[in-house]
Amino acid sequence: MNLNYTTPEFIILRDLQKCNNCGLCVKNCSFEAHYYSKHQRVESNSAKCVNCHYCVATCPKKALAIKKHPLEFRHNSYWTESAIKDIYKQASTGGILLTGMGTDREYPIYWDKILLNASQVTNPSIDPLREPMELRTFLGTKPGKLELDKTNNLSELMPPQLELQIPVVFAGMSFGSISYNAFKALAIAAHKAGIYFNTGEGGLHKDFYEFASHAIVQVASGRFGVNQEYLENSAAVEIKIGQGAKPGIGGHLPGKKVGEEVSKTRMIPLGSDAISPAPHHDIYSIEDLRQLIFAIKEATEYKKPVLVKIAAVHNVAAIASGIVRAGADIIVIDGFRAGTGAAPTRIRDNVGIPIELAIASVDERLKEEGIRKHVSIIASGGIRNSSDVVKAIALGADAVAIATAALIAMGCHMCQKCYTGKCNWGITTQDPELTKRLDPDKASQRLLNLLRAWSLEIKEMLGGMGINAIESLKGNRLMLRGVGLNETELKILGISHAGQ
Amino acid sequence: MKTIEARGMHYRELNNLIRKYYQNGIKKFLLKGVNGQRYIGSGIKGSPHLTIEGTPGNDLAAFSSGISIAIKGNAQDAVGNTMNDGKIVIHGHAGDAVGHSMRGGRIYIKSYAGYRVGIHMKEYQDQIPVIIIGGKAGDFLGEYMAGGVIILLGLDVEKDEELLGSYCGTGMHGGVMYIRGNIPSYKLAKEVKTASTTEEDLDFLKDCLSDYCSIMNLDLNKVMAKPFTKLYPYNKRPYGKLYAY
Known part of the structure; x- marks a missing residue:
């Protein structure tokens, strides 16, 4: 078993009563978070989900939802979840962490104080x-x-x-x-x-x-x-x-x-x-x-x-x-x-x-x-x-x-x-x-x-x-x-x- | 041939004059008394031929596309900056960053050149820029080089002088350099490796150098008589493994 210490950020919730197994989510997700099981049933791999909402928005039956994964790290104000996960990632790859868009950190927003x-x-x-x-x-x-x-x-x-x-x-x-x-x-x-x-x-x-x-x-x-x-x-x-x-x-x-x-x-x-x-x-x-x-x-x-x-x-x-x-x-x-x-x-x-x-x-x-x-x-x-x-x-x-x-x-x-x-x-x-x-x-x-x-x-x-x-x-x-x-x-x- | 006395003239006026005469059908220009005017030949559409007497300033023919320039003297920094096509012949020495980001065309230098010559040169389809330096070159030759050809001849290098500065080919990830003679390995950046020239290389060199030698009045056979060392990058993606995806 290949254990890389990382845990999913998000969890994909599929309403099985609504899902008609059409497979559009499988076809649409470029991150391959949805797949067909051996029994030709559409299933999801939450670990691959980036929470971009594309599958949710395009699902014809509105059967999908994505939430922050409920798995919690033991509370620690200093060693936060992201601090720990970043170390896991660098320890497994040895590379510079990459990201997209602007910073999501909690710095003061002066617009909102004016x-x-x-x-x-x-x-x-x-x-x-x-x-x-x-x-x-x-x-x-x-x-x-x-x-x-x-x-x-x-x-x-x-x-x-x-x-x-x-x-x-x-x-x-x-x-x-x-x-x-x-x-x-x-x-x-x-x-x-x-x-x-x-x-x-x-x-x-x-x-x-x-x-x-x-x-x-x-x-x-x-x-x-x-x-x-x-x-x-x-x-x-x-x-x-x-x-x-x-x-x-x-x-x-x-x-x-x-x-x-x-x-x-x-x-x-x-x-x-x-x-x-x-x-x-x-x-x-x-x-x-x-x-x-x-x-x-x-x-x-x-x-x-x-x-x-x-x-x-x-x-x-x-x-x-x-x-x-x-x-x-x-x-x-x-x-x-x-x-x-x-x-x-x-x-x-x-x-x-x-x-x-x-x-x-x-x-x-x-x-x-x-x-x-x-x-x-x-x-x-x-x-x-x-x-x-x-x-x-x-x-x-x-x-x-x-x-x-x-x-x-x-x-x-x-x-x-x-x-x-x-x-x-x-x-x-x-x-x-x-x-x-x-x-x-x-x-x-x-x-x-x-x-x-x-x-x-x-x-x-x-x-x-x-x-x-x-x-x-x-x-x-x-x-x-x-x-x-x-x-x-x-x-x-x-x-x-x-x-x- | 139109002669322009450039002494004391601002570069803007000088370029405007060339532009104006060129639009009126004059193709050849003799610029006399040039003394440090920048950007000569920039922004001129078409392929005029300039002969420059004196010393042109920085960014000679920057962004140019097809101009032909012969300098009876020395040149300063960033000759042919981001040049797309054309030919610049310097019957003297040149400053730093010659051919910075050039994508096409040729630059011939009779004597030595400064630091960072050919920095971030590129090539695209049939546009393959070539820089030939007759003398020696300073540090960081071919830095960040992504394409094109640099040929260093070391013809007028004295015995107690060095042909090449240090850190040659730092960050190089494309193109090729040919150095006439041997290079101590400590001069080379970690991104480049050496090889001896193949028949194909020599044919290519002969082709490039015959034009250079005829312009500079040199004996091609003598120039070709000494072996060349070929430098090329280990990797086309030197920074490909920096990141954690």
Whole structure:
């Protein structure tokens, strides 16, 4: 008997009175948690279940349910179940623990300790149902002053801007980490909603060139799929320095995920590992970053804004200041709750800082230095809903980027197994059988619905505050109050406590 | 042939001029008095031919696709950064990170090159980039190499000089290097192994080097007379076993 000490996380409950032994669950589960017994009876192996709900949602008889496995470890506040299980896994494999999506640990959620203001009596609120509300946002360097020539025309051209109909973009997710259909759904939705999707570092498949005007193409340390044509088929170019889920480390897309289409898009041989080194080999300083920013500007004839994406880390404000001085048009700051297709668990759960604090400190620092107008800020990493968006903008962001929320809109159930490539919902997989489960048209409609719902809610919240343009909310921390936060936290966030 | 006097000119202006003339049908350019301007030849669609007199700055022909450049002098860092296709000939020496992430095209260097030459070079289908260095090379030659070819000749290396720096091929997982002469094993990273050249290798080398030698005015037979050591990775997935699935 092969005893590996691990016990199931979940238990699959099958209502035998309802189950008609149709076997759809056996066919559907990529993790092989359901099987036919010797007697051709459908049975389940709970040890293989990842609790992604696909079988539950598709069971025609609604005969299935999944629960946390009742097996309990003896209570111990220090040696918790997950601490013990992680050791079992490493003792049997000798490997780095991998996980997917953002950290699930209990760190403070500052969004939930910040409350919004509303107008009462002294400053009338605005009714967005009757009155125009402006959510349109322009991202890019703004000129310090307007100069007119003798004919009263602008004498200097406006630097290139990204125009967003709602202050939300899709964060970088590569074709490779997500499926062709998931990528397509994001591209369609961005195009229709008047926002942008982001290629991640997986290149842009030629099929998606039709959405190029809504694509932010990424240049990351691996330079996969990066050439002149790629830079041109974009609205903007993003230099990815780091990401919130795994600051400071690179990434490895395993060869088994590099099928024909991924191979074409990344321009690497079929089945070869795509190794993204931790740093860019040509960036060791702010000066080097400037060199790459201007290499891209030169290659795109200064027609496109250049974004620089960093993870929120300890000295994020000083780093952001350097990035502005290096010539970036837009900075993306990715908080420690950001999701990913694959990250070492220890990195995901222990590195980086909360996006709320990062945004506030960056905005404050850039204002102090008088360079805030030179750059737009995108906040990302765990934005869950429209009130998170409003709070992020009031803390100083120009817009937010969402990825996990977008995947959930498409059907993700947060089982955190993206790194296995077996996503039953057809999102984070390259398996053609699984990929076809996601209909890009339906998925893009769900994304559009989400964006519409958020924009309605944002307008309601703005109207309540007596504000009719998102621009007036930016960095407007008077609209925020903290609850249950200490002096230091309030100071960093730059907000007063509720009641003050 | 269009001659541009580049002394004191900003790189943006210089590239704009080349772009403008190229769009008007001029294919050949002589850039005189080049002195550190970065990104020369970046973002120019098509295949112009530039002759550069002086020293071009960093990121020469970055992201380029089909440009042809001859430098009558030395080059600085990151020549051919993320280059897709084209040919760069340097009649002198070059700085660090030559051919960083290049995916196609050729870079010929007459003399020595700096650190991390060919870092993360790749190949894709019929795009196989080639870097040939006439002199010596610094540390981390072919680091993270994922494809392509690096040929190191060591022609002007003095007896008391070393042909190659340390940590050659660190993280290498694709492509091949040919080093003219022997390499002490301590110079090599744990990811690479050595072999002597086969007939096939020599045919390939001859093919690559005949073009190089004719451009650099060298005797191909003399260059080929000394044996080459072939370096290639042990494993195409050096990091495949890091994780607990």
